[in-house]
Amino acid sequence: MGIAIEEAKGILVYMEQNFGAFRNVGFELLGQGRMLADKFGCELAAVVVTGENGEKLAAQAFQGGADKVYMVEGKDYERYNTDAYVYAVTELVKEYKPEGFLLGATVDGRDMAPRVAARLATGLCADCTGIGVEEEKGLIAWTRPTFGGNIMATIICPDARPQMGTVRPKVFKKPEMDASRTGEVVRFDPKMPAGTMRTEFLREEIPEGVVCNLEEAEFIVSGGRGLGTPENFKLIEDLANAFGGVVGSSRAAVDAGWINHLHQVGQSGKTVGPKVYIACGISGAIQHLAGMNSSDIIIAINKDPDAPIFTVADYGIVGDLHEVLPILTKEVNKRKG
């Protein structure tokens, strides 16, 4: 089952890879993991589960701040599989007994982490946006938004190990990569029994025109009901292209059938944290705000001056987006020249 408190030592970061490349959130976690390891005076290790490319990935993890990399590499791990990954990661945690364990709050991270935590009978804090140290007992203090981001809660895990949390992508800075850093790669064979994997991945379906990964985007332009027609998403696309960003949407636009659900930002869609989020014709229902209110700069364009989106906006234009967007796109393109 779990790990004894006296034996638990070190900080472990799960670095999620996808087709042999790390997701950014893994590096963001290394930054936070380094902070914790330095405070606790312990080692920072990364765990990498992958089908291929292990050595290259390990080198990047060292450059991002890991002291050690635990490497689970093999054909069974080519693609995320709940049973295989949970098995491998849990066995590794049982063997190396970290005190703290950070994972990214990605689709797969949030699928895997609860099962690992339950198997270890330890606590897990979901989708954290703050990580600190509780001074009294030296525990990790995980802070997370609840209630659609309207209440913050700080949570500890006093009596079970490892203290686990999934961490929201794009909240923390990716640390500077240090090309001179290296470390020890420890290969770990979880010895997964045959028949462990009960589900089977058949194939991928990527709808046409969907731009990948809003969660990691630096620039998002989102459209809502105020666009009026599906064709007007062209205005959103043009502005997104001008900024080198990606297209998001509100629930209303998805429900109207104007755009694929994969673009939806908010509680029933994706949680994003870009440098700049431009909401166009989106009134700003609380469920939408929950998905984007941790963006660095929020810009709202809406003809209704009382739209709730303006309450979270850093900058806003009260005006007709059909007029404003073409001009804004043209001016941005002009300045990029």
Place this chain on the structure above:
Amino acid sequence: MDILVFIKQVPDIGEVKIDPETKTLIRQGIPSVVNPFDKNAVEEALLQREKHGGKVTVLTMGPPQAAEALKECLAVGADEVIHLSDMTFGGSDTLATSRVLAAAVRKIGKFDLIICGKQATDGDTAQVGPETAEILGIPQVTNIAAMEINDGVATIKREEECGYAIIKAPLPLLVSVTKIINEPRLPSIKGRMKANRAEIPVWKADYIGVTKEDVGLKASPTRVVKIFNPVRKSQGEIIREENAQVAVEKLLEKLSEHGLV
């Protein structure tokens, strides 16, 4: 096919208001509803029952008033409901809640499929489904957008960051559903009347064989040590100009201060 659905009663987040003065949540007077994603879970169970026959049983853990949420499920067509309610369960975190649900599932005995919403809109953890699946030792597929079941095997479309994965999974199985999987039906008048008359069975800790060693506040590995209001940004700069060109130029001036254009 015997289908179990886990639901949670949550405050209606659509009705949440922020006090304009203090910028904090106004907690009073927020009505309770069935967690929106759980409505999709119930609907999916009803749809699968229509195809394959069998029984839909809805479970919830919660205080006495959560019985209302179960009545809503009866009203749309659930066959049975079970209310897990006991002081012993109070203060359970996600793991302890999962132990309660898993114990109730074991008490029920036979099942083919467990459906839950992808997350509850109050806590947003998305952990209870997977943790319960783990305790029960069954496979899971989370975040699903479509599901078809043939001969005891589910073919599932799972929503991921950049698209969908098609996954084959054997029953018994736990899935968590997104909003796009279906459109929840509304209750009929007859359904509502039947639900209003229904006696809601309450299962207590000793009936499902759990104690405060397993569930509730003390058995929960996590502790909430602080609750506070998020720091909200001060009011932003709102540009109101008749001329859109002027408005855009003012905005770009601001963005260039941030080095963004």
